[in-house]
Amino acid sequence: MTETASAAGTPAALAEPRRRVGGRWIAAFAAAWLGVWMAQLAPFQQLLPLQVERQVGDTPWQDSVLAFGVISGIAGVCAIVAYPLTGALSDRTTSRFGRRRPWIAGGALLFALAVFVLGFQNELVGLGICWALAIVGFCVLTAALTATISDQVPVGQRGVVAAFISAPQAVGIILGIVLVTFVFVGDVAGYTALAVLLVLLVIPFLVLAPDARLARADRPPFTLAALIEGMWVSPRAHPDFGWTLLGRILVNIGNALGTGLLLYFLEFGLHLKAADANDALLELVLVYMVFIVIASLVGGRLSDRIGRRKPFVIVAAILQAVAALLLGLVPVFGVAMVGGALLGLGYGSFLAVDQALATQVLPDPADRGKDLGIMNIALAVPQALAPCSAPSWS
Template sequence: MTAPALPAAFTPFAEPRRKVPARWITLFATAWLGIWMAQLTPIQLLLPKQIGELFTTTDWVSTVVAFGIISGIAGACALIVYPVTGALSDRTTSRFGRRRPWIFIGTLVFAISLFLLGIQTTIAGVGVFWSLALSGFCIVSAAITATISDQVPVNQRGFVSGWVSAPQAVGTVLGIVLVLTLVLSTFVGYALMAVLLIVLVMPFLLLIPDEVLPRVLRAPFTFGSLVRGFWINPIRFPDFGWTLLGRILVNLGNALGTTLLLYFLMYGLGRGKSAEDDLLLLTMIYLVFFIAAALGFGKLSDRIGQRKVFVYAAAYLQALAALLLAFVPALPVAMAAAGLLGLGYGCFMAVDQALATQVLPDSHSRGKDLGIMNIATAVPQAFAPLLGAFVVAALGGFTALFICSAIAAALGGLAILPIKGVR
C-alpha cells in the first residue's frame, strides 16, 4: 500500500518567509501575559506568602528553605515536561494542528492546579500542586514558543520574541497590583490568576491557525527515540550547546537576584512593614526598562542582523545590577539596580530567544529542541530559591547571594562568544 500523496506545493518544516501580522502578534502577546501572570505572581508573592502562613516557625531562614525545596521539586518536573511536550507536539497530527492541542492541555492543567493550590493547608499539598501548576506552565509555554519557529521568519523573530518578554514584566506587576490593591486572600489570588490565564490564552488558541502535520510525515515514535532525543551532542552542534549553557547561566543569575527579593527587602534591608509595597515599586521600575529593552533591542537586532553583541551586553548589565545590591544594600540603590536589571534581562529575553531559534539542529524537531532550550529558563528559576536559601543560610547572607548572581550572569555572557553560526 502506497503512502498518500501530498499537495505539490506542500513544503513541511520549511522556514517561514511571510511576516506575521499585527493581529497575530497581539494575540500572541496577550496569551503570554496570561501565562506569565499565572506563573510569576505565585513565585513573587502568593507562594512565599502561603508558605509563610503554613510555617509556624519564627526562623525566616527555614521559611526560605521550605520555599526553595518546593520550587526545586517543581523544577525537577519542568526538566522532564518541557522536552517531552515539545517532542510530542512535533509528532501530533491533530486536525487542529501540532501545537494547539498542547496549548489547550497545558492551559487547563495550569489553571486547575492553581485553583487547587489555593486550598492547600499543608506544605506537602503546596509542593504537589505547585509542581502540577509548573508542569502545566511548561506544557503551554513549550507549545506556544514553538509557534515562533513554525510561523515567524528569522528577520522578525527578535521583535516577536520581545512580545514573549514584555508581557513577563507586565504580568508580574499586574498580578501583584491586583492581589495587593484588592487585598485578596491567597486562595482568591490563585483563583484569579487561573481565570485570567484561561481568558487571555483562549483568543490565540481559537483564532490563530496551526499547520496540520500529515500522518505520512509523522516521525516514528518509541520511548527509546524520545529519551535519545533529549541529548543533543554539543560537539556536533556547538552553537546549540553554547546557547543552552549561556541561557542556563544568565537565567540562573537573574533568578538568584530576583526570586528572594521579598525576603531581601524584609530581612536584608529590615523593611518588614513596607516590603510588599517596596517590591511593587521595584517591580514597576523593572517593568519600564524591561519592556523598552525587550521591544527596542529585539527590533534593532532584527534590523542590523546581530544577536550576540546584545546578549553579551545584557548579561553584564544584569551582573552589574547584582553587584550593586551586594555591596550597597539600600532601597535607592535597589531602585537603580531594578532599572539596570530590567534593561539587561529585557534585552536578553528578546534577543536570546531569537538566537535560540536560529541554532536548532533539525527543523523536524523544533518543538522538542526549543523545549530543551526552555528548560534553561524555567529550571533555574525553580531551583534558584533552594540554591539561594543555601547561600543565604550558609555562605554569608544576601551579599553572597547577589555576588553569586553576578558571577553566573557574567559567565553566561562569556558562553555566547564561541557561537559561530549566528552573528
C-alpha cells in the first residue's frame, strides 16, 4: 500500500507519495515488467529477424537487415505517437478502477493479441502491421506502468523500484529466448507462449497495486490543441527535463546499436552457421543479462542511499563507448563476450537510476503520464530505429 502527501487543495491522485511501497507491490511490478520484456525482446532479438529472413529468401544478407529495419522503423514512428498520447489520456482518466489500471489492462491485451497473431504471418506486410500494433500495445502498457512510480513511490525509494524495471529486462531477454528456442519451438508456439505469459504476469499488479481515482472535477481540461501543445516541453523552461531526455536518447541509441542486430552480427559478421549463431546469441545475451542485473540492483540501491543519480549515467556512457569500440574494432566472438559484459554493466548502471531520475524532473504532477510518455520515447524509438541505419554501414 502507499500513502500520499496531499497539500491543501491537492487531489489525492496528484499528491506526492510519501509512504514506501511494500515487497508485494515491488514483486508484482517486477513480474509485470518480466512479462513485458519477454514479449517485446524475444521477438525483437530472435523470432522477428528469423521470420523476416525467411520471407526475404535467398538474397544478400543486407536485404534482410533492410527489411527488418523498415519494420522496426515503422513501429518506432508508432511509438512516438502512442507513448505521449496514451500517457496524456491516462492522466485524465476518471474510471472507478483508477487512472492507470485501465490502460495497463488494455495495453497488455492489445500487446498480447498482436504478438499472438505475429506467429501466423507469412508476408512482410503482415509482419510489419502486427509488430507495429504490438509496439503500440507495449507503449500503452508501459506508459501507464512507469507513471505508477511517480504516483505511488516516494523519491527516496525510486532507485530501488526502477531497478526492478531493468533487472526483469535482462532476465526477460534470456528467458524469452530460451523458451522460444528450446521449449516452445516454432513461430506459432513461441509467440503464443509469450502472449500468454505477458497477460498472466501483468494480472498480479492489476490486482495488488492501488490506483487512486481522479475525480471529474479535478481532471485537467482536455482539448486536441492543448494535447498537441503539451507534447512540447520547453528545454529552456525545464532544462533538467531536456537534459535527462537527451541523455536517455543517446544512451539507448548506443545500447540499441550494440544489441539490436546481434543475430545478424553473428551470422554475417562472424560468419557463423544459423544454428551456431543462435547458440552464440544465447551465450552473449546471458553474459549481458548477468551484468545488467548486478549493475542495476546494486546501482539503484546505492543511488537512493547517496541521493545522486548523475554519476551512474556518466559511468554508463563510458562503459558503453568502450564496449562499442571492442565490438567494432575486434570482431571476434571472445572479444564480443567481453563487449557484452561491458555493455550490460554500463546499461545496468544507467537503468539503475534512469527511471528514478526521469520521475524527479517532471514539470507538472497533473501530466505525469504524458511527460513520462515523452521520456519513454527515448526507450522504444532508438531500439526500433537503430536497425534502419545498419544497411548503410554494410
